[in-house]
Amino acid sequence: MSEHVLSSKMYYGIWIALMILTVVTARVAFIDLGPFNTVVALVIATGKALLVVLFFMHVKYASEKLVKMVIVASIFWLLLLLLLSLADYGTRYARHG
Amino acid sequence: MATAVITPERENYLNQEYGIKSWLLTVDHKRIALLYLVSITFFFFIGGFFALLIRLELLTPAGDLVQADTYNKLFTMHGQVMIFFFLIPSIPAVLGNFLVPLMIGAKDLAFPRLNLLSWYLYIIAGALMLHCICTGGVDTGWTFYTPFSTAFSNTKVVEAGVAIFIAGFSSILTGLNFVVTIHRMRAPGMTWDRLPLFIWAHYATSVIQLLGTPVLAITLLLVVFERVFHLGIFDPTRGGDPLLFQHLFWFYSHPAVYIMILPAMAVESEVIACFTRKRIFGYKFVAMSSIAIAVFGFLVWAHHMFVAGISLYSALIFSALSYLVAVPSAIKVFNWTATMYKGSITFTTPMLYAFGFIGLFTMGGLTGLFLAALGIDVHVTDTYFVIAHFHYIMVGGAVMGYLGGLHFWWPKISGRMYPEWLGKFAALIVFLGFNLTFFPQFILGYMGMPRRYWQYPPEFQVLNVLSTAGSTILAVGYVLPMVYFLWSMRYGKPATENPWNAAGLEWKTSSPPPTFNFDQPPVVDFEAYDYEHIPEVEEVPVG
Numbered sequence: 001m002s003e004h005v006l007s008s009k010m011y012y013g014i015w016i017a018l019m020i021l022t023v024v025t026a027r028v029a030f031i032d033l034g035p036f037n038t039v040v041a042l043v044i045a046t047g048k049a050l051l052v053v054l055f056f057m058h059v060k061y062a063s064e065k066l067v068k069m070v071i072v073a074s075i076f077w078l079l080l081l082l083l084l085s086l087a088d089y090g091t092r093y094a095r096h097g
Numbered sequence: 098m099a100t101a102v103i104t105p106e107r108e109n110y111l112n113q114e115y116g117i118k119s120w121l122l123t124v125d126h127k128r129i130a131l132l133y134l135v136s137i138t139f140f141f142f143i144g145g146f147f148a149l150l151i152r153l154e155l156l157t158p159a160g161d162l163v164q165a166d167t168y169n170k171l172f173t174m175h176g177q178v179m180i181f182f183f184l185i186p187s188i189p190a191v192l193g194n195f196l197v198p199l200m201i202g203a204k205d206l207a208f209p210r211l212n213l214l215s216w217y218l219y220i221i222a223g224a225l226m227l228h229c230i231c232t233g234g235v236d237t238g239w240t241f242y243t244p245f246s247t248a249f250s251n252t253k254v255v256e257a258g259v260a261i262f263i264a265g266f267s268s269i270l271t272g273l274n275f276v277v278t279i280h281r282m283r284a285p286g287m288t289w290d291r292l293p294l295f296i297w298a299h300y301a302t303s304v305i306q307l308l309g310t311p312v313l314a315i316t317l318l319l320v321v322f323e324r325v326f327h328l329g330i331f332d333p334t335r336g337g338d339p340l341l342f343q344h345l346f347w348f349y350s351h352p353a354v355y356i357m358i359l360p361a362m363a364v365e366s367e368v369i370a371c372f373t374r375k376r377i378f379g380y381k382f383v384a385m386s387s388i389a390i391a392v393f394g395f396l397v398w399a400h401h402m403f404v405a406g407i408s409l410y411s412a413l414i415f416s417a418l419s420y421l422v423a424v425p426s427a428i429k430v431f432n433w434t435a436t437m438y439k440g441s442i443t444f445t446t447p448m449l450y451a452f453g454f455i456g457l458f459t460m461g462g463l464t465g466l467f468l469a470a471l472g473i474d475v476h477v478t479d480t481y482f483v484i485a486h487f488h489y490i491m492v493g494g495a496v497m498g499y500l501g502g503l504h505f506w507w508p509k510i511s512g513r514m515y516p517e518w519l520g521k522f523a524a525l526i527v528f529l530g531f532n533l534t535f536f537p538q539f540i541l542g543y544m545g546m547p548r549r550y551w552q553y554p555p556e557f558q559v560l561n562v563l564s565t566a567g568s569t570i571l572a573v574g575y576v577l578p579m580v581y582f583l584w585s586m587r588y589g590k591p592a593t594e595n596p597w598n599a600a601g602l603e604w605k606t607s608s609p610p611p612t613f614n615f616d617q618p619p620v621v622d623f624e625a626y627d628y629e630h631i632p633e634v635e636e637v638p639v640g
């Protein structure tokens with residue numbers, strides 16, 4: 001296993017970044033951005049998830065094939081969940097001929 | 098018998114250490130498998146007890162034995178206990194735990210302590226579930242559908258949800274352990290195309306456990322949060338969508354059926370190869386069909402929601418995709434029968450279970466196709482047709498596979514032979530009892546008897562009486578093996594290293610195996626199921 005030891009400073013830094021982003025999400029929720037309300041919230045959430053996955057879960061420094069495989073599979077499965085659910089949500093109120 | 102020379106008992110995983118601590122703190126995958134065996138058997142009989150109460154209530158059309166509220170709790174807890182505390186862990190956590198390292202020539206799983214942790218998580222979850230049952234229980238149905246579970250039910254939804262949440266982590270850890278073990282711990286020469294099909298099927302199962310279970314966990318957590326903090330994820334008056342729950346729930350719970358059935362298929366491939374003395378026909382196709390089932394299984398979930406109000410377009414897509422899963426399942430069934438063709442078949446107990454599995458799984462699978470068809474599904478949704486269908490898969494398929502596997506590897510696990518004639522007798526009772534219980538339910542469902550009611554119109558009574566009679570026979574068939582397995586641990590004939598003259602690494606070590614499985618690290622220079630190279634013994638020594 002390739003152990004890449006991260007300094008504790010790094011961990012605290014990431015943690016503070018996550019906290020700041022949480023505050024930003026909460027603040028933005030009170031500003032009406034129209035159709036961008038959801039978009040902005042999701043962009044921030046995705047950024048936070050990336051920070052957690054890359055640093056807290058050490059994926060940025062993963063060199064093993066098995067780990068990469070798990071990541072690719074997880075993202076693919078997440079897409080399955082989202083896309084096939086949207087097959088319903090995207091067409092639920094469509095009018096049938 | 099000539100071989101009955103008394104030798105001092107070899108050191109093995111059972112007699113190496115004694116005492117309660119040596120079991121509760123063990124990291125030996127074989128001992129953890131036995132811990133699981135005892136615990137899931139306990140829950141199997143609890144779930145079975147609920148099933149018998151349900152069948153007794155349905156003996157007569159009137160609601161007389163229990164009231165509607167109690168009946169709702171009975172079928173809910175029957176489902177939750179049987180699915181999350183018996184079927185999901187059954188084959189993987191018991192037989193898989195015991196056999197995966199042995200079959201690939203490893204000393205143990207990759208993470209032995211994680212393995213023990215998974216059992217403790219299971220026990221914590223089980224204790225919570227028992228507490229929930231004893232203090233009132235749940236009545237939402239095992240499916241926890243919103244908005245009933247989040248806004249209306251006044252039973253212990255939160256506790257049951259948390260229990261299953263924890264049990265989910267136990268299942269994830271088992272899957273994680275298997276994936277890493279199969280990638281990393283194979284003996285020299287054990288290439289991917291030499292892996293027993295048992296391993297391929299468990300690999301596919303583990304992928305589902307790893308990628309599906311977190312979705313169930315977060316979904317149950319959302320139900321709990323919505324119930325406690327009134328979040329509004331599923332509540333339409335707060336902008337939520339009750340159907341979102343069903344999407345998320347079935348994203349896991351349809352593939353969960355494959356967590357139950359793939360390991361049963363894993364068992365059948367080993368048993369059928371051994372008792373037909375042939376290599377499994379189309380090895381690569383059977384191996385790949387396991388992977389295909391794991392992937393396709395995630396593309397079909399909304400077939401549980403056809404009448405729930407999803408869009409017609411998505412219903413069409415999910416209906417078509419549902420047919421896709423039939424292909425890899427059929428590949429397996431056809432290849433097993435092709436393996437038997439011109440094989441030299443012995444009708445041992447595990448083989449009887451394998452025959453039972455093939456027949457019952459086929460019926461369960463084909464009626465699944467009826468349900469995948471949009472038009473028919475509208476007619477039979479939430480009727481006993483559905484109940485019969487999934488019991489043919491989960492009891493006729495998964496439980497048959499589990500029992501067959503337990504008999505096949507019992508000599509390896511316990512070092513003793515079970516009484517063969519009693520085994521065959523019990524297998525026949527299980528088969529007859531099963532069909533008598535569940536076949537009438539196909540007809541009842543087709544005639545329109547809805548599921549989840551404690552009373553029914555009198556014209557349905559004859560078939561319900563048959564079903565209840567069958568369930569008592571089935572119960573005898575399940576109690577018998579437990580009795581003679583326990584008996585055999587003390588009085589059974591000592592098992593040789595390889596009593597079935599089977600191929601596979603697990604049969605190349607002593608019965609029961611030593612703590613680290615093999616005296617010499619094995620090197621593999623043969624294909625899986627190379628039965629043409631295994632010399633015939635005069636007779637398979639069966640008791």
Ligand SMILES: [Cu+2]
Nearest residue numbers: 351398400401
């Ligand atoms: Cu399904």
